[in-house]
Amino acid sequence: MIEFLNLRSINAQYRDEIVKAVTSVVDSGKYIYGEHCAAFEKEFSDYCNTEYCVGVANGLDALILIFRAYKELGKLKNGDEIIVPANTYIASILAITENQLKPILVEPDEETYNLNSQSIECAITPKTKAILAVHLYGQLADMPKINKIAKKYRLLVIEDAAQAHGASFNGIKAGNWGDAAGFSFYPGKNLGALGDAGAVTTYDKELSNIVRILGNYGSQRKYENLYQGVNSRLDEVQAAILRIKLKYLDIENQKRRRISSIYHSEIKNKDIVLPLNFFKSEDVCDYKSHVWHLFVIKVLQRDRIQSYLEKYKIQTLIHYPIAPHHQKAFNQILGSNNFPITERIHDSVISLPITPIMTDDEISIITEVINKFA
Numbered sequence: 001m002i003e004f005l006n007l008r009s010i011n012a013q014y015r016d017e018i019v020k021a022v023t024s025v026v027d028s029g030k031y032i033y034g035e036h037c038a039a040f041e042k043e044f045s046d047y048c049n050t051e052y053c054v055g056v057a058n059g060l061d062a063l064i065l066i067f068r069a070y071k072e073l074g075k076l077k078n079g080d081e082i083i084v085p086a087n088t089y090i091a092s093i094l095a096i097t098e099n100q101l102k103p104i105l106v107e108p109d110e111e112t113y114n115l116n117s118q119s120i121e122c123a124i125t126p127k128t129k130a131i132l133a134v135h136l137y138g139q140l141a142d143m144p145k146i147n148k149i150a151k152k153y154r155l156l157v158i159e160d161a162a163q164a165h166g167a168s169f170n171g172i173k174a175g176n177w178g179d180a181a182g183f184s185f186y187p188g189k190n191l192g193a194l195g196d197a198g199a200v201t202t203y204d205k206e207l208s209n210i211v212r213i214l215g216n217y218g219s220q221r222k223y224e225n226l227y228q229g230v231n232s233r234l235d236e237v238q239a240a241i242l243r244i245k246l247k248y249l250d251i252e253n254q255k256r257r258r259i260s261s262i263y264h265s266e267i268k269n270k271d272i273v274l275p276l277n278f279f280k281s282e283d284v285c286d287y288k289s290h291v292w293h294l295f296v297i298k299v300l301q302r303d304r305i306q307s308y309l310e311k312y313k314i315q316t317l318i319h320y321p322i323a324p325h326h327q328k329a330f331n332q333i334l335g336s337n338n339f340p341i342t343e344r345i346h347d348s349v350i351s352l353p354i355t356p357i358m359t360d361d362e363i364s365i366i367t368e369v370i371n372k373f374a
Contacts (some may be wrong), residue, residue, distance in 0.1 A: 002362050004315040004353050007187055011194065013357070014244050018194070021240040028236070036239040041199070043246055044183075047166075048175035050201040052208035055234025056215050059162040059184020062198040063095030063132075065232065066158055066180045069210040070130075071099060072227060075156065080129040085115050086325060086342040088134045092160050093324050095182070096132065097333060104128070105325060105334060107341045111276055113296070114141040120149055130156035135164035135174050137275070137319070138190065138256075138293035143169065143177040158182070161201075163293040165191040166253045169286045175201040185242055190256070190293050191249050197238040255356035256292035259363055263295060263352065266367040271374075273298035273348075294319055295354040302350050305373055312369045317351045 011018065021036070028034060037055050045053035056062050070076040078100040084092055086105035096103040106119040113136045120131060131150055133141040141159075150157045159181035161167075164174040175181040185197035200211050210227075213220050218229025264274055275296055296319060299305050306316050323346040325334040352366060 001313045002315060002353055002358075002366065004317050004351070005188055005355060006357065007192070009357050010192075010355060014248065017244045018241055021244055022237055025236045025240050031236045032233055034236040034239075036236045036243060037234050040234070040239040040243045040246070043243060044199060045201060047246060047249075048173050048181075048201050050176050050181075051203045052201065052205060054200045054208050054212045054215070055239060056198045056200060056211070057232040057234065058196040059182060059186060059198040060091045060095060061215070061230070061232040062182030062184070062200045063092065063158070063160060064098050065211045065214050065230075066182055066200055066207070067095055067099040067101060067130075068214055069180075069207050070156065072210050072214070073206065076101065076129055079127070081125060081127040082130045082132055083115075083120055083123055083128060084132040085134050085136070086339040087113060087320075087323060087345050088136060088160070089162075089320060090324055090327065090329075091162070091184075092132055092134050093330065093334075095160075097330075102127070103334070105337065105339065105342075107339055108136075108345070109142075110341050110345065112139055112142075113137060113275075113345060114139060115146060117142060117145040117149060120146065124149075124153055124155075128153065128155060130158055132158050132160055133178060134160040135162075135167060137296050138163050138167055138291040139276070140164060140167045140169050140174060140177075140289045143172075147177065162186075162198075163189065164291060165189065166249050167289055167291045169289045179204060180207055185238070190253060190291055191242065191245055193238040193245075194241050195238055197234055197242065199234065252356040253291045256354055257287070257290070259354050259358060260290070260292045260295055262363050263354075263367065266364075267297075267370055269371050269373055271299055271301075272370060292354050294351045296349050296351050298345070298348040299350060300348060302348055305370075306350055308373055309366075309369060312365070314366055314369060315353065318349065319351050320346060322346065 041053040082096045109116040157178035159178040161174040161181045162184035167174045180202040183199045185193040214229040215232040218225040218227035
């Protein structure tokens with residue numbers, strides 16, 4: 001079986017270092033806000049080239065706390081509209097609704113799966129206050145155009161960088177394009193913990209301070225609560241593990257790019273629509289803009305090809321089978337709006353295995369089997 005994702009083998013590469021790091025945490029007796037959390041925040045902010053990084057419990061909390069902090073700063077209020085791609089994972093929208101803000105879904109670009117700048121401008125109203133740019137599948141959204149629109153209409157730009165650790169364009173990495181960014185370190189991510197974890201990056205000192213306070217019960221000093229906060233902190237064990245794995249992130253991303261390159265050159269089946277393997281904005285091409293968290297192809301007969309690949313013991317997944325506006329949880333919020341591009345994407349995408357531990361033999365088997373599919 002060619003597994004879609006074998007986390008045991010991925011983490012086995014660094015097992016000795018991870019065990020040593022976790023042991024140091026156990027022996028320290030300091031499990032919340034210790035030296036590893038502080039060190040990881042500094043190392044990850046340096047990696048993203050941002051001024052501040054705040055570790056939180058998970059990627060959803062990272063986005064929720066960003067919006068909540070902007071409300072505390074008076075830059076957002078209940079009912080404000082936030083533009084978000086209609087084809088994103090549900091967490092992007094949950095972060096908006098959790099803050100009593102209104103998600104305004106817009107169609108993505110059908111080739112990149114990311115926000116379409118024309119769709120953004122068409123959706124802006126006097127109530128629009130922010131754009132949530134999702135770097136879906138590991139590909140940067142068109143941030144130069146998005147930032148230009150945001151400047152024109154005086155909007156905040158928040159990055160959902162949960163799938164884009166290390167993605168960059170023109171030397172600027174995910175997490176360093178907007179006013180703030182939320183990252184997830186869920187185990188299956190390019191930079192994955194061994195449990196839930198997340199972070200917020202920003203240049204805004206006041207925002208970072210409020211995010212940290214909100215995530216610590218609303219408290220900056222013990223037993224003194226400035227806000228009605230929550231418990232969302234990056235624990236020492238996960239921080240220690242992330243410090244180890246951050247050292248190898250660029251190497252692993254490069255392995256993903258190599259697999260993507262082989263897929264693009266070797267998959268010849270005309271029934272398969274391959275994802276774009278580069279990012280182009282303002283006449284500049286950048287192959288580092290994509291870190292291939294997922295390799296997502298489109299095919300009309302998705303169920304057939306998934307069954308076909310399963311017969312050859314090739315595991316695939318669908319990201320994502322149901323569009324957000326069709327989810328029961330959002331019936332009363334998103335209504336029954338028609339998003340034909342989004343629905344075509346959700347009805348036709350399927351993700352092939354792409355992990356840094358794949359062998360050349362496995363890659364060859366996948367391409368050969370796909371090319372024989374009719």
